[in-house]
Amino acid sequence: MSCFHLDNVSYRYDKSPVLTGIDLTLEPGEILGLFGHNGAGKTTCIKLILGLMTPNQGSVSVLGGHAGDPQVTQHIGYLPENVMFYPQLTGREILNHFARLKGASLQQVPQLLEQVGLGDAMDARTKTYSKGMRQRLGLAQALLGKPKLLMLDEPTVGLDPVATADLYRLLRELCEGGTGIVLCSHVLPGVEPYIDRAAILTDGALKAAGDLAALRRQANMPVTLSLDPANSISALEHVIDRASSSSGLIIKSDSGRLRVDVQPRDKMALLHAVMASGEVADISIHQPSLEDIYVHFIGSGGLAHRGGSQ
Amino acid sequence: MNSIWTIARKELSDSLRNRWLMAISLVFATLALGIAWFGAAASGQVGYASTPATIASLASLGIFLIPLIALLLAYDAIVGEEEGGTLLLLLTYPLSRSQLLLGKFLGHGLTLALATVIGFGVAGVAIAVLVDDVAIASLAVAMLRFIGSTVLLGWGFIALAYLISVRVSEKPIAAGLALAIWFFFVLIFDLLLLGTLVASEGQFSAELLPWLLMLNPTDIYRLLNIVAFGDSAQLSGVLSLGADLPIGFAGLWLGLVLWFAIPLAGALLLFRNRRI
Numbered sequence: 001m002s003c004f005h006l007d008n009v010s011y012r013y014d015k016s017p018v019l020t021g022i023d024l025t026l027e028p029g030e031i032l033g034l035f036g037h038n039g040a041g042k043t044t045c046i047k048l049i050l051g052l053m054t055p056n057q058g059s060v061s062v063l064g065g066h067a068g069d070p071q072v073t074q075h076i077g078y079l080p081e082n083v084m085f086y087p088q089l090t091g092r093e094i095l096n097h098f099a100r101l102k103g104a105s106l107q108q109v110p111q112l113l114e115q116v117g118l119g120d121a122m123d124a125r126t127k128t129y130s131k132g133m134r135q136r137l138g139l140a141q142a143l144l145g146k147p148k149l150l151m152l153d154e155p156t157v158g159l160d161p162v163a164t165a166d167l168y169r170l171l172r173e174l175c176e177g178g179t180g181i182v183l184c185s186h187v188l189p190g191v192e193p194y195i196d197r198a199a200i201l202t203d204g205a206l207k208a209a210g211d212l213a214a215l216r217r218q219a220n221m222p223v224t225l226s227l228d229p230a231n232s233i234s235a236l237e238h239v240i241d242r243a244s245s246s247s248g249l250i251i252k253s254d255s256g257r258l259r260v261d262v263q264p265r266d267k268m269a270l271l272h273a274v275m276a277s278g279e280v281a282d283i284s285i286h287q288p289s290l291e292d293i294y295v296h297f298i299g300s301g302g303l304a305h306r307g308g309s310q
Numbered sequence: 311m312n313s314i315w316t317i318a319r320k321e322l323s324d325s326l327r328n329r330w331l332m333a334i335s336l337v338f339a340t341l342a343l344g345i346a347w348f349g350a351a352a353s354g355q356v357g358y359a360s361t362p363a364t365i366a367s368l369a370s371l372g373i374f375l376i377p378l379i380a381l382l383l384a385y386d387a388i389v390g391e392e393e394g395g396t397l398l399l400l401l402t403y404p405l406s407r408s409q410l411l412l413g414k415f416l417g418h419g420l421t422l423a424l425a426t427v428i429g430f431g432v433a434g435v436a437i438a439v440l441v442d443d444v445a446i447a448s449l450a451v452a453m454l455r456f457i458g459s460t461v462l463l464g465w466g467f468i469a470l471a472y473l474i475s476v477r478v479s480e481k482p483i484a485a486g487l488a489l490a491i492w493f494f495f496v497l498i499f500d501l502l503l504l505g506t507l508v509a510s511e512g513q514f515s516a517e518l519l520p521w522l523l524m525l526n527p528t529d530i531y532r533l534l535n536i537v538a539f540g541d542s543a544q545l546s547g548v549l550s551l552g553a554d555l556p557i558g559f560a561g562l563w564l565g566l567v568l569w570f571a572i573p574l575a576g577a578l579l580l581f582r583n584r585r586i
Contacts, residue, residue: 050402052586070404078402083395088327100316101403141399 001064002027003149003180004049009058011044018044019204022058028148031171031181033191035294036201042184043081045201046151049182050078063148074103077147079138081154087127091118091137094126095144104145112140115170117163131158139167143174150174151182156190168194192290200297207297212290219296221288222261227274228282233258236279243273313405314413321417325383331425334379338429341375342368346437358441362539365452368430369535373528376460377492380422380467385488387414388475388581398586407581411472415465415574422464430457452539459534462566466527467491469573476581499526520555527569534562 003026011019019041026032036042047053048060051068065072085094095109113122116136126134135158142150150171156164171181171194185191192212199209208215229236236258240251244266252259262270267285274280288296325331345367346358358364388411391397400410434453438446474487503522523529533555555561 047586052398052401070406073402074404076402078399080395080398083399084393085396086324086394088324097316097320098399098403101313101400101405103312103404 002061003030004060004062004067006045006048007059007061009048009055009060011041011048011053011055011057013044017204019048019055022201022206024199024206024209026149026180026182028178028180029175030197031175031183031195033195033198033290034182034184034201035186035188035198037298040201041204042201043153044204046078046153046182046184049149049151050076074145075148077142077144077150079142079152079155081157083134083138085126085134085137088125090123090125091129091133091140092122094137095122095140098141099144102145108144112143113137115143116140117166132160132163135159136163147179149180149182151184153184154186155183156185156187164190188291188294189289198290198293200294202298208293212293215293216264216288219288219293220264221292221296222263223267223288224286225258225260225262225267225270226284226286227258227260227280229256229258230279230281236274236277239274239277239279240270243270313403314409314416317405317410317413318416318420321414322420325417325421330383331421334422334425335429335432337375338426339432341371342430342433343436345371346433346441358437358444361444361449361452362536364437365456365539366536368456369532372456372460372463373532374496376464376531377467377496377528380418380464381471381488381492383422384414384418384468384471385475385484386481387411387418387472389478389481389484390475392479393481401586407584408578411476411578411581415468415472418468419461419465422468423461426457426460426464430460452535456535459531459563459566462563462570463527463531465570466566466573469570469577472577473573473580476577476584495526495528500529523555524565527566530562530565530569534559534566537562 004024005026006022006024009019009022010017022041022045024045034042034045044053048055049062049067051060051062051066051073054060054067060067062072063075089097091113092109095113096106099106099109110119110122113119116139118133118136118140121129121133126137129137135155139152139155142152152171155167159167171183175181183191183195197209197211198215200207200215208218210218227236227240233253233256237251237253240258240260244262260270271283274283346364348356388397391400401407430453434449434457437444438449470491471484471488474484474491478484478487506522507519523533537559557565
């Protein structure tokens with residue numbers, strides 16, 4: 001039973017399409033990163049899975065049931081972006097309230113608050129909380145009742161680096177326990193080490209989905225090699241030129257090193273040639289990062305043509 | 311049912327915490343005792359005038375106060391949650407929109423009912439104990455009728471506040487509209503009715519006119535508390551139309567019940583169809 005399965009889902013808001021033909025699945029124990037520019041449809045995607053809206057076309061099945069059914073929502077944890085909890089209530093009171101609504105036991109409340117690092121502040125009114133503390137409270141809320149599907153919208157906003165690392169460790173544990181997790185974030189380098197798969201949305205369409213290796217293959221972006229010459233830089237340059245006469249490589253030299261952008265399929269051939277020549281002292285290989293892949297798929301138009309609200 | 315009660319319980323404990331409940335009870339008790347003791351001041355004496363006069367004065371003040379309190383209590387029920395971001399979160403819980411709104415209604419309704427019963431109840435008991443020659447039985451009946459109709463009137467305006475709260479997306483707009491509702495029912499409606507009466511110079515259907523009073527819950531409320539004493543002389547202004555209403559007591563009670571049931575049903579419907 002998959003955590004959710006979107007099958008050819010389309011959604012229109014006042015006739016203008018927000019999502020078109022989305023196919024996406026999340027299996028238990030998987031962490032999926034959901035990325036896209038502002039207004040790409042991430043939030044709409046999440047709302048469809050949560051059952052807050054129904055698609056105009058296609059089907060959404062969640063945890064083996066229908067999105068929005070009480071038996072289903074009971075097993076979903078959700079951390080929305082920017083929640084202001086009830087300022088007059090204490091962290092513990094708020095969590096008790098939500099636990100009652102979810103039908104989860106109240107005994108786990110103090111434990112959860114400890115776990116997210118609010119142990120000392122649980123009896124203070126939340127109007128005294130900092131942004132990071134509210135974020136932690138939101139996380140504790142999402143973890144109520146051991147969810148089988150966890151959806152986190154910008155979970156690390158306002159968290160310090162240590163708390164962020166703690167959060168990812170916690171998510172990894174949950175994942176190993178069989179929880180499926182969706183992470184929406186704009187901090188791509190931050191989430192890159194933790195996600196199993198990434199889905200990239202632009203203008204309401206799914207541009208790419210898969211694990212990082214598959215995305216790299218799909219993007220077919222050059223790999224960058226940094227080479228330290230053993231003898232002289234010109235000798236090394238000569239070796240590279242010879243090895244790659246067929247495919248035009250870009251060579252840039254900076255501060256006594258060479259940077260070579262090579263197509264993935266030519267990478268090994270070039271490495272062999274360079275190693276055999278004995279002209280190289282050190283090599284470092286830079287694979288395209290999640291951010292590079294993201295920019296590749298989104299296009300680098302950036303702010304200029306990306307507008308709209310989420 | 312459980313989740314309805316969970317929502318209601320939070321509203322109740324909120325109104326205990328921010329002292330709304332206590333403040334409203336206190337206002338009601340002070341008002342009732344003040345009117346009971348100084349109600350006869352107009353005729354040049356201090357002391358308890360009579361049960362009908364006291365109830366009539368209370369009802370006249372009640373129509374200003376009760377709608378205002380109810381609207382203030384409830385206008386941000388949904389739009390307030392939306393602004394804080396908790397509405398979206400609540401709806402991802404195993405909780406339907408109807409359950410959320412009904413829970414709010416139960417919480418706000420109980421808050422208002424408790425304040426009314428405590429405030430006016432205390433005043434009623436004080437009158438019964440402290441005034442020597444008051445007829446306890448008729449006082450009790452009048453007080454119970456007054457408290458009952460006050461609660462229904464309050465629920466009506468809570469439901470009207472919800473109609474606003476589920477529609478608008480900003481709290482200040484909801485507050486403004488709530489005030490507009492108060493203004494319309496408490497001040498404008500009777501003026502309009504009176505104006506129609508005068509302008510039509512008796513041409514208006516005499517059978518239809520009294521029914522127009524049923525279009526305003528505050529008029530029903532006043533009729534209920536004044537007509538009960540069989541003293542039509544107390545009816546002034548447009549209320550004198552009420553003497554011609556052919557529906558009697560049960561009809562007036564039913565009118566008040568409909569005035570909270572219909573707006574509440576409307577609010578539920580609007581909320582269910584609303585886009586989040």
